[in-house]
Amino acid sequence: MEILIWISIIVLIAVLLISVNAYIEKERYKFLMEKYNDDTIVNKIMKKEIWQGMTREQLIDCLGQPAELDTSVLKLKTKEIYKYHKTGKNRFSTRVVIENDIVVGWHLK
Known part of the structure; x- marks a missing residue:
């Protein structure tokens, strides 16, 4: 029973981290679009392309x-x-x- 609680906590933390990361990426994309107003440039920046x-x-x-x-x-x-x-x-x-x-x-x- 205790192992199930730990597994549930670990899964919950993983889902939370994935959700936070997705939110941060979305906000970064939005910020860059407001700054450059060019989808091609923003996509290259997001991919870390030079x-x-x-x-x-x-x-x-x-x-x-x-x-x-x-x-x-x-x-x-x-x-x-x-x-x-x-x-x-x-x-x-x-x-x-x-x-x-x-x-x-x-x-x-």
Whole structure:
């Protein structure tokens, strides 16, 4: 009898966590739609997809704040490398190159 109570509690917690996660995803989608008003962009951000031409703000909405950021200011442009998912000392599995606030390239390991 006691084991059934524990199983019921575990199932209830699992259902609750799934429901909360679904609610959070729905609210995030709604927030991004209000912000960008473009279904294609919002779906890419929700899938954590990186694309050329993506803005810095879209990248942050997609992957969050970088673990590390390198910035170079040149005569005609500003180049930034956003580093995500640290794997070791100065090692990252994802690096995104931004020039003048636009994604121009990335490297995924």
